[in-house]
Amino acid sequence: MTTAPSTATRTAEQYCTFWVAGLFFGVAVDEVQEVLRRQPMTPVPRADRAVTGLINLRGQIVTALDLRVRLGLPDREGDELPMNVIVRSRGEVVSLLVDDIGDVIDTAGVDLQPAPSTMPRAVQDVVRGVRPLPDSILLVLDADRAVDVTSTPDTTGGTP
Numbered sequence: 365m366t367t368a369p370s371t372a373t374r375t376a377e378q379y380c381t382f383w384v385a386g387l388f389f390g391v392a393v394d395e396v397q398e399v400l401r402r403q404p405m406t407p408v409p410r411a412d413r414a415v416t417g418l419i420n421l422r423g424q425i426v427t428a429l430d431l432r433v434r435l436g437l438p439d440r441e442g443d444e445l446p447m448n449v450i451v452r453s454r455g456e457v458v459s460l461l462v463d464d465i466g467d468v469i470d471t472a473g474v475d476l477q478p479a480p481s482t483m484p485r486a487v488q489d490v491v492r493g494v495r496p497l498p499d500s501i502l503l504v505l506d507a508d509r510a511v512d513v514t515s516t517p518d519t520t521g522g523t524p
Contacts, residue, residue, distance in 0.1 A: 379502065381466030382449055385437040387487065389462075390469065390495075391449065391505045397457060399465050400448040403428075412513040419448070419459055426450065428459040429511055436486045451507045458511045469502070471495045476504060 379390030380399065405417030405428055414434040419426050428448065432440060440446065446461035476493040483491075487503065490510040495502040 377472045378468055378470050379504065380449065380468050381502065382447070382460075382462040383464045383466065384431045384435065384462050387437075388466070388500050388502055389431075389491075389505045390466075390471075390502045391451060391460075391507055393468055395451050395453070395507045397450040397452055400450065400459075402445040403448055403459070414513050416461055421450065421457070421459075424457065426457050426459050427511075428461055429513065430461040431510065432461075432463075434486075434510065434513065435490065436484065451511075453507045453511045456511075458507075460507075460510065469497075471497070471502065479503070 378393045380393050380396045381388065381390045383389070400421075403419040403421075405419055407417045408415055408427075414429050416428045416430045416433075419428050430446065432438070440463065444463065446463065447465050448459040449462055449465070450457060450459050452458075474495045474497065476495055478493055479488045479491050480494070481488075490506055492504045492506045495504060
């Protein structure tokens with residue numbers, strides 16, 4: 365007799381992984397369209413600071429969002445170029461700018477646990493939970509919450 369999996373294990377088990385400021389993130393592979401090296405970007409005047417610009421992805425205009433800025437983490441060093449994780453969120457395609465790309469990993473058998481309360485609030489707000497792995501802790505990113513820049517403080521400097 366087979367029992368239904370617990371709520372903790374019903375979430376995705378394969379993740380596209382990447383690093384942002386030393387944090388190890390994963391986003392469910394079914395939410396990822398592709399991964400690209402640095403792309404030319406067109407700035408968006410008066411956009412939230414996390415919105416780095418727009419990229420042309422084979423004729424489709426895609427918003428690029430820097431996860432370092434979105435999460436309130438330190439800026440990249442001047443010579444470090446971000447990579448693009450192209451995700452589907454709320455019917456749109458968005459590029460998440462990350463520091464480095466990892467592998468696709470399978471976390472079958474590893475339960476999703478709540479994010480630790482000691483984690484910075486901005487990071488807690490965009491993760492579904494954590495999956496402890498033998499040599500690291502995977503922060504499971506919620507792409508929908510990560511691309512929601514309306515929840516970040518207004519850094520445009522303009523008057524609404």
